[in-house]
Amino acid sequence: MSTSIENILPKLKKVLKEDQVSINLTVRELHSKDESYHEICLPDIVVFPKNTNEVSEIMKLANHYQIPVVPFGRGSSLEGHIIPYDNGITIDFSLMDKILEVRENDLLVKVQPGVTRSQLNKELKKYGLFFSVDPGADATLGGMAATNASGTTTVKYGVMRDQVRDLEVVLADGTVIHTGSLAAKSASGFHLNGLFVGSEGTLGCFTELTLRVYGIPEFTTAARAVFPSVQSAVEAVTSILQTGIPIARVELVDEESIRQVNRFSETNYVESPTLFLEFDGNEAGLKQDVEFTKEIMEDHGCVDIQFETDNTARTKLWDARHNLAYAYIHGNVGKKMMVTDVCVPISELADAVVYARNELSSIGLIGGLTGHVGDGNFHAILMIDMTDAAEVAKAESFNEKIVHYALERNGTCTGEHGVGIGKQKYQALEHGAALQVMEKIKIALDPNNILNPKKIVNIES
């Protein structure tokens, strides 16, 4: 244990209760990894604050002793965001898990950062409301805001950043600020909401979030459409988007991934490239949208399309899609999952998916493609044996190729998983001189570089 850690420990125990400060190895191990393949690293201390004031006191101490701090939600990140590579203090927000207020008339909800997505939706259901962002994992809302999470519903409802109306943030020196207001729009001051969302704990710790929620739609229809190729499936989606039909979800799952789904979810879907779709709205409008969509799909060579309006059938269909990552994990025990995450302009998507499919086949690793094709964002899921250096190298080279392909077409290295440690090396290539702007902001707001160092920007200390 370093001197500074020895010094801060009794101080932390003064501002927090005994059971809110842990140096237990098991606890530290639980905070040393996320759901990715990235190398683990232990924090020195894990703290469990119960309120904003405690977080502020922790930050004041950490800033004084210049000890790194990593905010931690549930550890479901996929690029090593919460792995404390410089050790130090991990702030676990699991005790700050209260839904503070449902402002039904304002379509807003105020929550603490440790509230999970499913916990919030369970509560909102009582009001006929729902929270739209669905990244698959049952992440905390604080973590989702920190990484600007998105997912299957983004094509209609937007990303996490679009839902954040206000954040209470504890800065590096312990100062507490609010980044927004309860107004639906504002032209007052710099857009701090947008800056802090997606900052991955490098600019501050979120202690309260005010989020937009929506009325549960009157009617919902799900569909599954089978295509002869990923290209024809993607082209069908592009055409639908151009007509302005408001699709609520549209996911592409390739042949190999359908095989994994069938095995894990005990379904017997045709093992061909498939679109999973969802539409919502009023009954009459929905009917017309669905008919028009069907026509467009058939024009693009769709060989089979099945609709599910019944709630149970719809849930079963989406569960199969949602369980895809677990299907890969379950079916490949002992291997680690690497997921690529580029996003390209929609017009480049069909070619990009074909490119990825060919590259994936050529390296001979187990893996499939899936994508939020309405946004141009797709993933290759690879299962790798981390003890096999050649396999790891192949997977990393594949990931790099996909990233370069996307950046050459003015896309992004990460559509929704975030930078963490895994995409840090691509920041200069993607952002060019804009990366220096980000570095200047980081240095201005966290001069001692204690907040989640080495993530997004890599400041030399």
Added chain:
Amino acid sequence: MSTSIENILPKLKKVLKEDQVSINLTVRELHSKDESYHEICLPDIVVFPKNTNEVSEIMKLANHYQIPVVPFGRGSSLEGHIIPYDNGITIDFSLMDKILEVRENDLLVKVQPGVTRSQLNKELKKYGLFFSVDPGADATLGGMAATNASGTTTVKYGVMRDQVRDLEVVLADGTVIHTGSLAAKSASGFHLNGLFVGSEGTLGCFTELTLRVYGIPEFTTAARAVFPSVQSAVEAVTSILQTGIPIARVELVDEESIRQVNRFSETNYVESPTLFLEFDGNEAGLKQDVEFTKEIMEDHGCVDIQFETDNTARTKLWDARHNLAYAYIHGNVGKKMMVTDVCVPISELADAVVYARNELSSIGLIGGLTGHVGDGNFHAILMIDMTDAAEVAKAESFNEKIVHYALERNGTCTGEHGVGIGKQKYQALEHGAALQVMEKIKIALDPNNILNPKKIVNIES
């Protein structure tokens, strides 16, 4: 002419052509004011760059000589944004007015900052597309991005910030950066798009914008609904929003403002609080939405509702609403217009509008209320005789009361007009300690404080 201005002038004439640099008094006067009541002030020099490289050279010189720079679109701002209170150089972007690329398949368009909203929409119509943000004035897109403009369509399509996919920005030292990419979503790096949109020329000059566009909806219906009180009108809108019916526009115009509209637009609308509405979508869905809306309106005491599906009638209806500001100006020659611009949580809107109406009546100035009620944003338009000190004081005190009312309810001092000089004094009250975060960002990116000084943040030099 100061020494530094004398020094920079020949240097500017080296990087620009003779006719791109002006010290002519008439030209300077045209760049000394916007459409507001704020005091005018002359720039020393006005420059007219033709490309990014020229803007970069101008900024390098200005930074070297530490001369203030104000970027200028069309001067349609309402809070003195482009008035150069420290004199210096005004960069007029009127020669950078090219639509560079329409990426039909990506629903994106790339433009130079001097392109106006109507110019863009004229071009997009050829593709069956439109640009959604409509602030009333035919502003430039660079100016609209700088102020995070919004307007009548925001309730459905969002504010300017929601449309910006990428900006090319020239920073204070002449460095050129891109703030985004062409991908529909990204979790890569800090959200510079969001930070630069709404920065009102204080962080950089925009030289290229990539913007989202939309397919022109299949069907559109407009409506005009008359209510016995502003309160019942606002409550009706709140109920409609809660059901999730996607209204494309919803504007409130009060009794006095309807009188001004009737006089200016030669209409004979009932002089009672009125909602102007618009719905778009597919034919069947729209019909169902309209019927449901009508029911809700009647539940809230709507006394008359008229629908217009015909294109000409619809345009006439919206022209009347759009001409409201001009109706006030036209009907009150010699007076200047002051427009308040607070935005409150929707649940507070009905009371806020009643409060503003009562205050307005009590001070006895000519004025009316209008509002983007779907967003909780409303304006009081006051016509003031700037030579009458008592009248000016009354108007300013009214504005201040409205701002305090909104801030006490967790709203914002400006929903869409921006900070400029007029709302600078409320920034500390609204943002608290977050204002210091904004100041740190400003100092980090513009250490010599040359970019539109005194606006948004007031850095002591």
